[in-house]
Amino acid sequence: MQSTIDVDGLTKRYGRVVAVDDLTFTVRPGEVTGFIGPNGAGKSTTMRLIMGLDFPHAGAATVAGRRYRDLTEPLTTMGTLLDASAPHPARTARNHLRWLAHSNGISTARVGAVLAQVGLEPAADRRVGGFSLGMRQRLGIAAALLGDPPILMLDEPATGLDPEGIVWIRSLLRGLAARGRAVLVSSHLMTELQDTADHLLIIGRGRMIADTPTTELLARASGDRIDVRTQMATEAMTVLAGAGAIVATSEAEVVTVTGLPGEQVVNLLSAAGVRYSELRQHRATLEEAYMELTREATEFAAAEAS
Amino acid sequence: MTTVRLASRVLHAEWTKLWTVRRWTASLVAVALLSVLFGLLAANGTQDNTNQRSGLIVGPNGLAVLDSFRYVHRPLTGDGSIVARVASQEASQQGAAAGIMVKTGTTPGSSYAAAMITAGHGVQLSSNFSSGTSAGSGAAPIWLRLTRAGSLITASRSADGLTWHLIGTMRLVRPPGTVQVGLFVTSPPKTVVTKTLSAISAGETATTSHATFDHVRVTGTTAGMWVGQTVGRTDVKPPAPGSSTQADGLFTVTGSGAIGTAEAPDDPIQNSLFGLFFGLLVLIPVAVLFMTSEYRRPLILATFGASPRRRRVLAAKACVIGAASFGTGLAAALATYLLTRPLFQARGFQPPAFAYTSLGQPAVLRALLGSALLAGALGVLSMAIAAMVRRGAATVTIVAALFVLPVFIAAPLPLTAARWLMALTPTGGLAIQRTKPPTDTLAEPWSMLSPWLGLAVVCGYATVALALAMWRVERRDA
Numbered sequence: 001m002q003s004t005i006d007v008d009g010l011t012k013r014y015g016r017v018v019a020v021d022d023l024t025f026t027v028r029p030g031e032v033t034g035f036i037g038p039n040g041a042g043k044s045t046t047m048r049l050i051m052g053l054d055f056p057h058a059g060a061a062t063v064a065g066r067r068y069r070d071l072t073e074p075l076t077t078m079g080t081l082l083d084a085s086a087p088h089p090a091r092t093a094r095n096h097l098r099w100l101a102h103s104n105g106i107s108t109a110r111v112g113a114v115l116a117q118v119g120l121e122p123a124a125d126r127r128v129g130g131f132s133l134g135m136r137q138r139l140g141i142a143a144a145l146l147g148d149p150p151i152l153m154l155d156e157p158a159t160g161l162d163p164e165g166i167v168w169i170r171s172l173l174r175g176l177a178a179r180g181r182a183v184l185v186s187s188h189l190m191t192e193l194q195d196t197a198d199h200l201l202i203i204g205r206g207r208m209i210a211d212t213p214t215t216e217l218l219a220r221a222s223g224d225r226i227d228v229r230t231q232m233a234t235e236a237m238t239v240l241a242g243a244g245a246i247v248a249t250s251e252a253e254v255v256t257v258t259g260l261p262g263e264q265v266v267n268l269l270s271a272a273g274v275r276y277s278e279l280r281q282h283r284a285t286l287e288e289a290y291m292e293l294t295r296e297a298t299e300f301a302a303a304e305a306s
Numbered sequence: 307m308t309t310v311r312l313a314s315r316v317l318h319a320e321w322t323k324l325w326t327v328r329r330w331t332a333s334l335v336a337v338a339l340l341s342v343l344f345g346l347l348a349a350n351g352t353q354d355n356t357n358q359r360s361g362l363i364v365g366p367n368g369l370a371v372l373d374s375f376r377y378v379h380r381p382l383t384g385d386g387s388i389v390a391r392v393a394s395q396e397a398s399q400q401g402a403a404a405g406i407m408v409k410t411g412t413t414p415g416s417s418y419a420a421a422m423i424t425a426g427h428g429v430q431l432s433s434n435f436s437s438g439t440s441a442g443s444g445a446a447p448i449w450l451r452l453t454r455a456g457s458l459i460t461a462s463r464s465a466d467g468l469t470w471h472l473i474g475t476m477r478l479v480r481p482p483g484t485v486q487v488g489l490f491v492t493s494p495p496k497t498v499v500t501k502t503l504s505a506i507s508a509g510e511t512a513t514t515s516h517a518t519f520d521h522v523r524v525t526g527t528t529a530g531m532w533v534g535q536t537v538g539r540t541d542v543k544p545p546a547p548g549s550s551t552q553a554d555g556l557f558t559v560t561g562s563g564a565i566g567t568a569e570a571p572d573d574p575i576q577n578s579l580f581g582l583f584f585g586l587l588v589l590i591p592v593a594v595l596f597m598t599s600e601y602r603r604p605l606i607l608a609t610f611g612a613s614p615r616r617r618r619v620l621a622a623k624a625c626v627i628g629a630a631s632f633g634t635g636l637a638a639a640l641a642t643y644l645l646t647r648p649l650f651q652a653r654g655f656q657p658p659a660f661a662y663t664s665l666g667q668p669a670v671l672r673a674l675l676g677s678a679l680l681a682g683a684l685g686v687l688s689m690a691i692a693a694m695v696r697r698g699a700a701t702v703t704i705v706a707a708l709f710v711l712p713v714f715i716a717a718p719l720p721l722t723a724a725r726w727l728m729a730l731t732p733t734g735g736l737a738i739q740r741t742k743p744p745t746d747t748l749a750e751p752w753s754m755l756s757p758w759l760g761l762a763v764v765c766g767y768a769t770v771a772l773a774l775a776m777w778r779v780e781r782r783d784a
Contacts, residue, residue: 052614053607053784069614072312080611083604088327095326103319103612105311143608 003029003150003182009059010049019045021206027184032177034197035186042206043186047082047155063151075104078151079144084136089129093120093139096128097146106147114142133160151182158192170196190286202293209293221284221292226262228255230276239272240265256282316613316622324596324626333592334630337585338638344581345642349649352577356570356659363415363538366479370658371435373414374538374563376548379488386526387453388487391467392423395446396516400426401494404517406450408459410481414538419459419476421450431461433476435567441473457481467521489519491561495542499746501721508747512542512562519557538563571747574655575673578646579739582677585638586684593627593685594701597692606784616779620693624772628686635681639674669741676738676761683768687732690771694778708732716751725754735764
């Protein structure tokens with residue numbers, strides 16, 4: 001069976017509020033799939049529905065081809081981190097992982113292994129109640145890794161982590177994807193997933209806004225713009241505008257050029273004797289791409305309303 | 307993968323969850339300590355002088371007995387028999403009996419064997435103050451025969467004095483060469499219970515019953531005349547000494563009193579085990595938290611994430627908390643019993659007035675094991691309600707209302723209403739701690755229920771609550 005998460009037409013309402021609205025997507029192995037949207041967009045609800053914790057009003061979700069509730073050893077199929085505050089505060093980290101291991105027939109040797117993997121070994125026998133949020137996140141990730149599952153689903157795993165921890169989790173996620181795991185990871189911060197996610201699912205108000213490879217989304221937002229860093233901005237703009245390009249300065253000493261290939265820009269500037277310190281393809285941040293997308297979505301919603 | 311294997315994994319996980327929260331295990335230890343403490347306090351605060359009372363009759367097995375009746379008798383030396391026809395019986399109430407008896411002497415408490423007809427229970431055999439055994443239905447007129455061979459007494463009945471049916475054998479305890487054989491009539495006193503808000507008092511009034519006998523014949527070595535005698539005496543008012551006349555082979559006998567056990571109503575085993583009630587007040591919150599802690603923090607996400615079969619999880623939780631509660635209850639009951647036993651004995655709670663004191667007696671074992679079962683059932687009940695309510699404080703309030711409140715509500719109620727309240731609430735489960743038969747005369751309302759009925763009530767509650775919780779958990783968002 002393919003190690004995928006398949007979501008098909010999933011809908012969930014709480015009273016009159018539609019939390020998840022007809023979502024359809026697939027999380028594939030060998031990729032980190034970023035699940036992005038502002039707080040309250042329906043990311044956590046979607047994950048609860050995938051795990052069968054809540055019941056959808058329409059649609060279905062399968063994990064490795066089966067309903068989650070039908071998995072006999074779910075921890076060895078999909079590891080999840082839904083809420084880092086789940087462990088009972090009076091239990092030690094080791095004992096929390098121990099009961100999880102028992103419940104799925106996982107060897108207790110794995111408990112020590114995952115504690116070491118997430119760097120919690122020194123605190124393994126301390127009670128979780130005394131843990132910082134970052135330590136709890138690491139424990140939650142350890143729990144997700146416990147069954148060495150081919151699929152992982154992590155809700156906001158970077159929350160509360162220090163910069164070192166954020167670097168660590170990025171490399172962990174990349175490593176898991178590199179070893180063929182399917183990874184679904186959510187965040188409300190675009191930048192967090194910019195260098196990590198291969199694929200992006202962007203949702204707002206329970207609806208899918210974009211389901212796209214990260215590179216494509218960024219390319220779209222970047223357009224064919226080139227940034228030129230130069231102390232001779234005025235000269236550069238004159239030369240390039242003369243060759244038919246659209247030019248603008250967004251910050252001092254940086255000229256953004258649209259409508260000319262990079263090679264031609266180099267030739268023109270060299271011929272005119274304009275010195276520049278850097279010339280690069282303009283790269284939109286995920287933030288920009290996201291803002292653009294959500295602006296469209298907001299406008300769409302506004303138009304629909306009127 | 308077998309279901310058993312999967313179920314045992316969930317059990318293992320839930321068991322790990324229970325013992326890894328230290329304050330829970332500490333609370334379970336506190337349950338046992340509290341039970342013992344209150345048991346010791348109860349033992350220390352009581353005193354019983356039934357054993358010092360004058361007129362205490364001790365039966366052949368060393369326990370207090372009732373032994374008062376009208377006896378028309380003559381001696382029988384060596385082996386022989388007595389035959390009589392009970393011609394008529396006029397009984398004042400159900401327990402009244404008329405029949406024939408072989409007794410080692412006329413001293414109250416001496417060993418006997420008897421065959422009789424009773425007003426409520428047909429033909430009965432009775433010996434040595436044990437409760438009677440039935441020998442079929444029947445009423446006057448009826449022929450009865452007792453045959454003695456050493457200590458062995460054989461009983462027979464007949465409709466016509468010709469065709470006899472063996473109905474049983476009994477044994478006298480250390481009979482002398484000469485025993486007394488004859489006719490007897492009993493008529494137990496009526497119990498009158500008066501109940502006020504603060505106390506229950508039980509009074510008794512004497513009753514009398516009559517019977518006539520004919521075809522009376524003794525075979526074997528006998529001597530002298532028939533002697534009519536009132537054996538024993540009762541303090542019951544009004545006085546009813548009994549009488550007997552004999553004319554042309556027709557004996558008319560009027561008697562009062564009863565033959566049977568006469569244990570004191572107090573129940574030292576239950577009094578000490580009642581300490582467990584206070585322990586249970588600590589056990590209930592532990593069982594509740596075992597479930598509601600899953601919901602207070604989103605631990606339930608991890609639990610159902612690891613074991614998506616929710617009913618299986620609830621069943622495992624019920625098994626784990628049930629077993630832990632049972633174990634705690636058993637340890638508490640055993641420790642309480644062992645520690646309070648010498649105290650109770652020193653304060654007068656011992657034979658002959660008090661029978662149930664040793665661990666080998668079925669009633670004592672029942673009370674100890676039953677206390678543990680009560681704890682187990684209450685643990686499951688608390689956990690099951692918690693699974694539905696999901697909030698700790700609310701659940702504890704509900705369980706307290708079901709288990710504790712009826713104790714106080716029953717006090718001012720009339721007896722019938724109080725009995726119903728006990729039969730319909732888990733509080734009735736406390737009846738399993740009693741070693742004595744049900745009685746209306748004690749202040750504890752659950753004493754009116756039989757032990758097993760009381761336990762069945764609380765087990766019923768636990769079962770229904772668990773079934774509802776399982777039904778609910780499958781249909782609800784986690």
